[in-house]
Amino acid sequence: MRLLIIGGTEFVGRAVAEEALRRGHEVTTFNRGVTAPDVPGVRPVRGDRAQDADLDRLRGQEWDVVVDTCGYVPEVVGRAARLLAGSSGRYVFVSSVSACVAWPKERITDDTPRYDCPADARADAGEYGYLKAGCERAVEEAFGDRALVVRPGLILGPYENVGRLPWWLRRVARGGQVLAPGDPDTRMQLIDARDLAAWMLDAAERGLGGVFHATGGNTTMGRWLAACVEVTGADAELVWVPDRFLLDHQVRPWTELPLWRPDLPEYAGAWEVETARAEAAGLRTRPVRDTVRDTWEWLRGGGEPVIHDYAQLPEHGIDPGKEQRILTAWRSRGAA
Ligand SMILES: NC(=O)c1ccc[n+]([C@@H]2O[C@H](COP(=O)([O-])OP(=O)(O)OC[C@H]3O[C@@H](n4cnc5c(N)ncnc54)[C@H](OP(=O)(O)O)[C@@H]3O)[C@@H](O)[C@H]2O)c1
Known part of the structure; x- marks a missing residue:
């Protein structure tokens, strides 16, 4: 053609x-x-x-x-x-x-x-x-x-120009306790x-x-974040902190912790996209681990996301100090 x-x-x-x-x-x-x-x-x-x-x-x-x-x-x-x-x-x-x-x-x-x-x-x-x-x-x-x-x-995938998975991979690669948002069993969709x-x-x-x-590649928050830990080989521990706690600490959904959609009515359909027509027309998606692995390989090879502003999204990623403050508050909850 x-x-x-x-x-x-x-x-x-x-x-x-x-x-x-x-x-x-x-x-x-x-x-x-x-x-x-x-x-x-x-x-x-x-x-x-x-x-x-x-x-x-x-x-x-x-x-x-x-x-x-x-x-x-x-x-x-x-x-x-x-x-x-x-x-x-x-x-x-x-x-x-x-x-x-x-x-x-x-x-x-x-x-x-x-x-x-x-x-x-x-x-x-x-x-x-x-x-x-x-x-x-x-x-x-x-x-x-x-x-x-x-x-x-x-x-998602190599050359991603929004900076969502690249941010997570780099954060996990830094290691330590990583603030993992919401419920690891939350279903999500990506392609x-x-x-x-x-x-x-x-x-x-x-x-x-x-x-x-x-869309497709039906996965869960827990699965693709675990894949980030696995492919980076980082000494990282995912600490799952519930939606309500993060919202109470003014974490901005979707961007400050990229890909996190808390369990709120305004996001109830975020990962509920029917794809029957495309699947009938042959749409197939690879395992999410392959997407995570190849994106990490791309970053390790010097890949640098060209951050595209089509959605005028605020910068992605949480400030490391804020992340640590929330983790400390989570660990010491109920101690007072
Ligand atoms: N990321 C997501 O999760 C997501 C989800 C749903 C839908 N989408 C859609 O998927 C698409 C993603 O696109 P992409 O950025 O990956 O596409 P791409 O084609 O790989 O990159 C954007 C291209 O547009 C060119 N461009 C920008 N402004 C231009 C202009 N005024 N005239 C001519 N060329 C121009 C850029 O080159 P120059 O700047 O050099 O001109 C660049 O080649 C978008 O339509 C987005 O809405 C994305």
Whole structure:
């Protein structure tokens, strides 16, 4: 296939580029060339997708599949989709489960409604998930049933550009008592960027269209954190501290202790994403231990996360002094 990746250099886009080259596809990337280098073997076209003059560099070329990994603003995504609709077979848009109104409050099924963001909305029209829903519409308007909208849940793996698993691996590698959040049996879902990339390419090769939720690797907080201890070989002891205690000590869920969603009504559906449609279409995920191990190998080899601010998340990770204060308070609870 002739493949165009809009983006393609950091994490998911990078995994798509690597897998597509491995399969023998001809890969063009479109990015500004400022954040990270392209995968060797791709043909880069430089440009800012928000600038019409730059997008024009894609005019007059033909692709079997476009994979858009860096669409956040409907009006901007719509411009690329319209420009490419006549010259490209199919448009794969990487959205997010955040595009669903109910997530993370409620369990979401393959048919859960998305936000009603218009297809021509600008960046200031709303937040990340609302805008992703508008981006999905913009692609569907231009490509119709040739649009494949993929909504991943949490994505981890080598080259992760949010800094969630890298933070945990580095923290565990420092050793000692590690503040482990909540209940080790809390079920969670994640997908390795490489499995996501492979499945999107499978789906594109088979000419699939429609909306798919893509997550998996069903695991628990306890299992992937234990994998962090195992693969780092660290002398680390996980000290599990219940949600309520952490909340009472003003620990910020999801970011200060990355990946921690306490048992609160607003997160009740965080790890309850139905993926039946994608599984029926062949989605498979590797064991979580492999994702943890390979991310550690990547970090040990000098990998440095390019922290991407798409979700405008506050910096990840808890201050070491605060972590120690909470551990001390936990150990001495009830002593007073
Ligand atoms: N991380 C998660 O857990 C998670 C969960 C659900 C969904 N998602 C979605 O998954 C996707 C992850 O993407 P990724 O960052 O891994 O993709 P990526 O394609 O690997 O990296 C982002 C690319 O976009 C390019 N780019 C940024 N701004 C650009 C612009 N104005 N014009 C042209 N190119 C531009 C960057 O290069 P330059 O900066 O050099 O231009 C870079 O190549 C996102 O769509 C995200 O919403 C992520």
